[in-house]
Amino acid sequence: MTAGGHVIALCGGVGGAKLAFGLARLLAPGELTIVVNTGDDFEHLGLSVSPDIDTVLYTLAGLSDRKRGWGLAGETWNFLAALGRLGGETWFALGDHDLATHVERTRRLAAGESLSAVTAAFAQALGLLHPIVPMTDGRLRTIIESEEGDLPFQHYFARARCEPVARGVRFELAEDAVQSAGFRAALERDDLAAVILCPSNPYLSIDPILALPGVRARLEAIEAPIVAVSPIIGGKALKGPAAKLMAELGVTPGVLAVAEHYRGLLAGLVIDRVDRTEAAALRGRGVEPLVARSVMKGDEDRIRLARETLAFAAALAPDPRRRKAS
């Protein structure tokens, strides 16, 4: 399959990574750039942890644990047990294999490598050929404004298990929070065929990417269609706090809310069959729907959904003759 140009996938963790896996199986390495959220990144025990990047790396390398839904298959937890014995902080689950990623990343960052360079090196070591780029080499941090006060993402997500009621989400941008070179280069390509917003949490995984200076304006300007795959199915998130968060923010969780959230960007939205009754309403809001089986259980589901999403985007692309004339 060819996309007739370059495809950018904006991606968070688990759900997004599954679609990215499918895209990577269908497109040549030169046809796809996977841009990953780093708003969840944090320093823990002195280690630089990049949860979404790691999930994408592990998923594409076929190393992720499918049953547990996160982390590495065959993971062991002896480090964490020993850390607990020493009185250390054990609320963030760091597996023994996973830890190697964090230790080696931290070492390389301390040696002056960029997060992009470290991620590329890891991808290469794991045999991955498609570019996986952090959204930024700088520092953007997702903060959950909750009834218990402002919480850095992992304190909300992992330590507090998403229990605090959210009142808002904001992104703390450092001065160096600019698009990574790989992301920028992909956005500036003149052969862009599609931008795909993977089925990741719109508020917590995709919004941080859109919050980087210049990204939203660039996405609004490009001719290539922007297509999202809804992470909300039947009013619920398959995984993670998306639906709970939407409700707390006063939004009825559903595919219409996803479309509304991405207003001004989306040409199309891939929705699950259980949400097919919303197709007309989406169309009424100027967003073309594609009804699909969007729960990805195995590799075949991932590849099929990726194929349908790519075909959907291709169908939404502006008429090439018109494009040439413009």
Place this chain on the structure above:
Amino acid sequence: MTAGGHVIALCGGVGGAKLAFGLARLLAPGELTIVVNTGDDFEHLGLSVSPDIDTVLYTLAGLSDRKRGWGLAGETWNFLAALGRLGGETWFALGDHDLATHVERTRRLAAGESLSAVTAAFAQALGLLHPIVPMTDGRLRTIIESEEGDLPFQHYFARARCEPVARGVRFELAEDAVQSAGFRAALERDDLAAVILCPSNPYLSIDPILALPGVRARLEAIEAPIVAVSPIIGGKALKGPAAKLMAELGVTPGVLAVAEHYRGLLAGLVIDRVDRTEAAALRGRGVEPLVARSVMKGDEDRIRLARETLAFAAALAPDPRRRKAS
């Protein structure tokens, strides 16, 4: 058993830790200070590793692997395997449990705690009551001057497996390489009953401690007897490169060489039965020998050797009446 005063044990890794274990079983926490070599400490993968401190902690806590002779019992190596997969450095064996010690130590040091404070916290977490103090909170690094150039200790010991031919050993002292507060306080006690040089490598484990400013002068000045337990048995080291190193430095490995090495300090030297023929020669050099079974295979051996060493030191103590008169 009581030592009739305070006992200081100077200690390196495996062999020394075994005797320290015996001493800790016999003496009350207030009667013993275990001072541990930190000349082997190094930064690896961005982590602060203190091999001898950890060996002492693990050994006293009953957590060390007796069969392998180092590290933790029940250790797993998944971190190291995953690190290798990422292209990281795997020449230093970091077990999954052991790693918790290094990560947590590094975190605490970065937060401003001293190595003494971190070590005390770990000892407490592991249920150890006897003070285990690093020789210094500063930086002294053991360098092996080898035919392949100068090698930091772990590069010689772990990476090069002690294969390079040594020409000398030197200690790089930073300005802050002064006795730790715990070591200094122990040395200055007026109830010192004995200083025991544990059966650790004289050149690589005990000499770094003696190289700290003021330590040797203080040891030469104290009245309490200094007693060593020879790490050389029948011309060989039970473990590690002591005998190889001595030969390369032009010294015939043996108990006489150990006594000679510690000249000016030793009142007595505990030697194994296989070396009993050297007893007279030792006495001729002004060092009282004690012939013992000095191979420590189980806890009973450790405790027995510690008991015999303490009794030996007590017998070598200056006559208290004479001491009072002086």
